[in-house]
Amino acid sequence: xxxxxxxxxxxxxxxxxxxxxxxxxxxxxxxxxxxxxxxxxxxxxxxxxxxxxxxxxxxxxxxxxxxxxxxxxxxxxxxxxxxxxxxxxxxxxxxxxxxxxxxxxxxxxxxxxxxxxxxxxxxxxxxxxxxxxxxxxxxxxxxxxxxxxxxxxxxxxxxxxxxxxxxxxxxxxxxxxxxxxxxxxxxxxxxxxxxxxxxxxxxxxxxxxxxxxxxxxxxxxxxxxxxxxxxxxxxxxxxxxxxxxxxxxxxxxxxxxxxxxxxxxxxxxxxxxxxxxxxxxxxxxxxxxxxxxxxxxxxxxxxxxxxxxxxxxxxxxxxxxxxxxxxxxxxxxxxxxxxxxxxxxxxxxxxxxxxxxxxxxxxxxxxxxxxxxxxxxxxxxxxxxxxxxxxxxxxxxxxxxxxxx
Amino acid sequence: xxxxxxxxxxxxxxxxxxxxxxxxxxxxxxxxxxxxxxxxxxxxxxxxxxxxxxxxxxxxxxxxxxxxxxxxxxxxxxxxxxxxxxxxxxxxxxxxxxxxxxxxxxxxxxxxxxxxxxxxxxxxxxxxxxxxxxxxxxxxxxxxxxxxxxxxxxxxxxxxxxxxxxxxxxxxxxxxxxxxxxxxxxxxxxxxxxxxxxxxxxxxxxxxxxxxxxxxxxxxxxxxxxxxxxxxxxxxxxxxxxxxxxxxxxxxxxxxxxxxxxxxxxxxxxxxxxxxxxxxxxxxxxxxxxxxxxxxxxxxxxxxxxxxxxxxxxxxxxxxxxxxxxxxxxxxxxxxxxxxxxxxxxxxxxxxxxxxxxxxxxxxxxxxxxxxxxxxxxxxxxxxxxxxxxxxxxxxxxxxxxxxx
Numbered sequence: 001x002x003x004x005x006x007x008x009x010x011x012x013x014x015x016x017x018x019x020x021x022x023x024x025x026x027x028x029x030x031x032x033x034x035x036x037x038x039x040x041x042x043x044x045x046x047x048x049x050x051x052x053x054x055x056x057x058x059x060x061x062x063x064x065x066x067x068x069x070x071x072x073x074x075x076x077x078x079x080x081x082x083x084x085x086x087x088x089x090x091x092x093x094x095x096x097x098x099x100x101x102x103x104x105x106x107x108x109x110x111x112x113x114x115x116x117x118x119x120x121x122x123x124x125x126x127x128x129x130x131x132x133x134x135x136x137x138x139x140x141x142x143x144x145x146x147x148x149x150x151x152x153x154x155x156x157x158x159x160x161x162x163x164x165x166x167x168x169x170x171x172x173x174x175x176x177x178x179x180x181x182x183x184x185x186x187x188x189x190x191x192x193x194x195x196x197x198x199x200x201x202x203x204x205x206x207x208x209x210x211x212x213x214x215x216x217x218x219x220x221x222x223x224x225x226x227x228x229x230x231x232x233x234x235x236x237x238x239x240x241x242x243x244x245x246x247x248x249x250x251x252x253x254x255x256x257x258x259x260x261x262x263x264x265x266x267x268x269x270x271x272x273x274x275x276x277x278x279x280x281x282x283x284x285x286x287x288x289x290x291x292x293x294x295x296x297x298x299x300x301x302x303x304x305x306x307x308x309x310x311x312x313x314x315x316x317x318x319x320x321x322x323x324x325x326x327x328x329x330x331x332x333x334x335x336x337x338x339x340x341x342x343x344x345x346x347x348x349x350x351x352x353x354x355x356x357x358x359x360x361x362x363x364x365x366x367x368x369x370x371x372x373x374x375x376x377x378x379x380x381x382x383x384x385x386x387x388x389x390x391x392x393x394x395x396x397x398x399x400x401x402x403x404x405x
Numbered sequence: 406x407x408x409x410x411x412x413x414x415x416x417x418x419x420x421x422x423x424x425x426x427x428x429x430x431x432x433x434x435x436x437x438x439x440x441x442x443x444x445x446x447x448x449x450x451x452x453x454x455x456x457x458x459x460x461x462x463x464x465x466x467x468x469x470x471x472x473x474x475x476x477x478x479x480x481x482x483x484x485x486x487x488x489x490x491x492x493x494x495x496x497x498x499x500x501x502x503x504x505x506x507x508x509x510x511x512x513x514x515x516x517x518x519x520x521x522x523x524x525x526x527x528x529x530x531x532x533x534x535x536x537x538x539x540x541x542x543x544x545x546x547x548x549x550x551x552x553x554x555x556x557x558x559x560x561x562x563x564x565x566x567x568x569x570x571x572x573x574x575x576x577x578x579x580x581x582x583x584x585x586x587x588x589x590x591x592x593x594x595x596x597x598x599x600x601x602x603x604x605x606x607x608x609x610x611x612x613x614x615x616x617x618x619x620x621x622x623x624x625x626x627x628x629x630x631x632x633x634x635x636x637x638x639x640x641x642x643x644x645x646x647x648x649x650x651x652x653x654x655x656x657x658x659x660x661x662x663x664x665x666x667x668x669x670x671x672x673x674x675x676x677x678x679x680x681x682x683x684x685x686x687x688x689x690x691x692x693x694x695x696x697x698x699x700x701x702x703x704x705x706x707x708x709x710x711x712x713x714x715x716x717x718x719x720x721x722x723x724x725x726x727x728x729x730x731x732x733x734x735x736x737x738x739x740x741x742x743x744x745x746x747x748x749x750x751x752x753x754x755x756x757x758x759x760x761x762x763x764x765x766x767x768x769x770x771x772x773x774x775x776x777x778x779x780x781x782x783x784x785x786x787x788x789x790x791x792x793x794x795x796x797x798x799x800x801x802x803x804x805x806x807x808x809x810x
Contacts, residue, residue: 013520018674049466056458060454104658118416122416250473251476275509
């Protein structure tokens with residue numbers, strides 16, 4: 001029998017699937033001795049390993065523990081009730097347990113939302129720049145990402161209506177806006193309250209969904225908490241994605257989303273045919289962490305830890321980067337975003353940097369229109385303070401050299 | 406602002422998403438005092454809770470344990486190497502770690518395969534009857550299920566070619582055959598060696614994929630192990646889905662699939678935009694269970710446990726069911742499938758049975774062509790021996806009453 005290649009059978013979507021920048025970043029991280037400001041994973045030193053271990057032992061010692069059996073697709077009921085309460089207390093979101101779907105990471109939530117809303121060719125408006133995992137999930141569902149510029153107050157909501165009319169003229173249907181409302185990946189900027197309200201008005205007026213990715217919202221270092229779009233919404237056009245990957249453990253793969261009951265029910269059906277249910281043990285451990293107060297205490301520790309690294313990073317940038325360069329000043333989260341003068345290539349700077357065993361992510365990965373060549377993301381989440389202290393002054397020197405050439 | 410319903414924005418696929426029989430089964434199970442032969446979950450009494458607890462404590466006590474951090478999308482390398490070795494030793498599958506993708510349950514594997522192979526309207530041939538989670542996953546990806554009858558030797562491979570020509574005449578493209586090769590859900594039958602070989606020939610000749618769902622293969626109670634389609638394949642048209650839900654813990658959500666390198670790479674990309682990665686702790690616990698031999702020992706215990714329940718079930722059926730009824734005699738797995746005389750409704754029998762607090766799943770859920778009204782599935786996996794002893798004689802009486810009316 002002759003070997004034949006099953007590639008001939010690939011679907012249209014499969015042909016469009018391209019490796020994301022994530023893969024490239026991981027390859028970068030394999031260089032020994034690298035001082036990396038590329039990766040955006042949380043720092044394992046702040047994971048509550050001891051608490052997780054203790055709770056797991058307790059759960060698995062119980063007779064008839066549900067921890068190892070299938071969970072319902074919607075998620076463990078007591079966890080959903082607890083998350084609904086928490087959403088009310090912390091963010092003023094008025095929702096019931098039935099409006100919550102527990103997911104295997106927040107990207108799964110976004111993927112399920114895309115499955116139930118996006119037909120091939122439908123448009124999703126996204127930030128320029130925006131997290132490539134989010135835009136990649138949209139593409140992998142046949143959606144078309146169209147960019148709206150981001151400034152220090154987040155995605156420029158004032159430009160949306162014009163874009164809607166332009167797309168309508170092209171007979172394109174806008175189904176959603178994908179927005180990372182707090183400490184956005186990659187810029188670290190936060191959507192202002194005024195823009196939140198305006199975006200909700202536009203959604204109700206023009207009938208599009210808001211996919212609110214709120215993976216970083218709990219990691220606010222200073223300033224006032226802004227209510228989520230979900231909390232402000234009274235129209236039912238928002239699905240709100242939360243993550244525990246930054247505040248509990250990404251390896252445990254437990255997240256949740258909140259939305260209108262009909263939408264959550266439909267997403268639950270889609271999940272049933274995607275992975276049946278989220279890991280039960282992870283759900284029970286998270287529930288117990290919340291109940292004991294360890295979850296909330298952990299978030300406080302996380303904030304202090306990442307704030308100090310943010311301060312270190314921004315201080316060193318201020319000191320060592322040339323004045324032609326600008327950067328964002330995040331009030332929370334993991335990232336600052338650097339803009340080099342027009343025409344200076346971040347990709348070329350990265351080549352220089354890697355020779356000095358320093359890594360970051362070039363900005364172009366985050367721009368769905370292929371722009372942003374003169375920008376890059378620095379993440380202080382995983383890098384040790386020592387690495388940050390070594391890397392940023394050197395990077396400043398490399399930028400200066402490149403500007404002087 | 407007026408409340409508007411986001412349902413208007415649902416995608417074509419979302420509109421096709423219907424609750425599966427799984428949900429109905431769970432509702433049945435909520436009746437107190439029910440003796441249920443409906444559910445097909447494994448019995449928690451055979452989960453290795455103590456071993457999982459001990460391994461977790463050990464893993465989480467390590468400094469720099471990767472257990473709580475993100476894992477790579479492909480899956481933990483040492484686990485993949487171990488699974489590749491195991492596939493070689495146990496089943497004669499010649500594959501490398503690169504041909505393995507770790508998934509969050511085997512349904513996720515099938516879903517990812519559908520994503521990369523199925524365009525809307527593409528046909529997948531499935532057994533009549535076949536597992537509704539599998540056929541539902543195909544539908545949720547826009548695929549069209551077309552049934553091929555199943556007999557005691559599994560799906561009737563001899564009828565496939567004729568169906569292919571008929572579908573070709575209708576301008577329909579057959580992309581895959583979905584087959585549960587061992588102790589099929591819902592019938593418990595196993596695809597014969599002759600049919601396995603013939604199916605592989607047909608796949609290579611007509612260029613379609615074989616999605617081989619092998620969730621029950623390890624639970625063989627007697628008779629000779631048959632090599633999987635994957636083991637017999639030398640053409641590269643098979644993706645083989647394995648589960649640990651029956652032999653380790655469904656709540657831990659760890660499974661894997663094996664296939665040609667190109668296919669696995671594409672599925673990995675699709676997974677990156679679905680849930681990023683599988684639970685890391687679950688992967689490390691499974692790896693350690695395999696290494697210590699506890700996994701293999703657990704499978705032996707499982708086999709003995711489910712075999713005794715199978716024997717009890719079939720013995721009682723033989724004794725109490727009337728002669729007009731026929732049933733399958735599985736050599737492994739969780740199910741026997743009952744066929745009532747033509748025209749006798751299993752749905753009506755179920756109504757009688759529920760009045761006596763006995764539950765099963767009507768066969769029609771498993772037939773994509775809407776047939777099978779006179780059949781039902783009995784599962785002995787979750788029911789206690791006491792419940793089996795109570796339920797089957799009563800069910801026999803109910804069938805006799807219905808036949809005499």
